[in-house]
Amino acid sequence: EVQLVESGGGLVQPGGSLRLSCAASGFTFSSYWMHWVRQAPGKGLVWVSRINSDGSSTSYADSVKGRFTISRDNAKNTLYLQMNSLRAEDTAVYYCARSGGLGASDAFDIWGQGTMVTVSS
Amino acid sequence: SYVLTQPPSVSVAPGQTARITCGGNNIGSKSVHWYQQKPGQAPVLVVYDDSDRPSGIPERFSGSNSGNTATLTISRVEAGDEADYYCQVWDSSSDHSWWFGGGTKLTVL
Numbered sequence: 001e002v003q004l005v006e007s008g009g010g011l012v013q014p015g016g017s018l019r020l021s022c023a024a025s026g027f028t029f030s031s032y033w034m035h036w037v038r039q040a041p042g043k044g045l046v047w048v049s050r051i052n053s054d055g056s057s058t059s060y061a062d063s064v065k066g067r068f069t070i071s072r073d074n075a076k077n078t079l080y081l082q083m084n085s086l087r088a089e090d091t092a093v094y095y096c097a098r099s100g101g102l103g104a105s106d107a108f109d110i111w112g113q114g115t116m117v118t119v120s121s
Numbered sequence: 122s123y124v125l126t127q128p129p130s131v132s133v134a135p136g137q138t139a140r141i142t143c144g145g146n147n148i149g150s151k152s153v154h155w156y157q158q159k160p161g162q163a164p165v166l167v168v169y170d171d172s173d174r175p176s177g178i179p180e181r182f183s184g185s186n187s188g189n190t191a192t193l194t195i196s197r198v199e200a201g202d203e204a205d206y207y208c209q210v211w212d213s214s215s216d217h218s219w220w221f222g223g224g225t226k227l228t229v230l
């Protein structure tokens with residue numbers, strides 16, 4: 001079964017750090033671009049970051065640029081999001097998602113169940 | 122940035138047709154994807170590249186895209202279709218970013 005499972009969320013103080021993980025199974029992880037998408041409580045989806053299949057290229061939303069770092073370990077089939085200098089507005093459910101599973105389409109065809117990050121003192 | 126505008130809510134009776142729009146500057150030149158999200162669940166892709174359906178998605182879900190508006194159409198709406206729906210595009214001009222619309226709550230009356 002194709003699956004993405006996030007972990008690492010929790011409560012962190014403003015200015016703190018957290019590292020999220022996303023474990024992939026059921027597909028050849030190293031062949032796909034991967035993304036992080038977040039959703040603040042009661043709000044819509046917001047794309048956060050993406051990484052290409054071999055990890056050599058990344059991009060970020062302006063709201064997290066310079067604070068968050070996306071990475072991957074293809075040997076461990078795992079995607080990461082290192083989040084530093086966290087702010088209250090980073091409070092959200094964080095989803096990992098896959099793109100490239102539908103031919104040349106960039107649609108996000110597989111999503112994890114999400115992990116909650118709460119930034120509060 | 123690239124702004125995608127969706128109506129906050131759409132209501133439809135069971136068996137009728139629901140149309141959810143997604144407005145953006147020259148969106149017809151981009152590939153639009155649509156996601157369904159039910160409360161407490163992760164999003165699910167229901168239409169990609171304007172009008173294609175992933176395997177397992179009913180034919181009742183269809184899409185179109187032209188000019189400045191993309192549309193998700195759900196025919197013969199069922200109670201189980203009640204959810205939030207989001208459109209999404211990739212924009213090469215904004216640092217290769219992906220953008221989501223604000224979401225539309227579909228209510229089945």
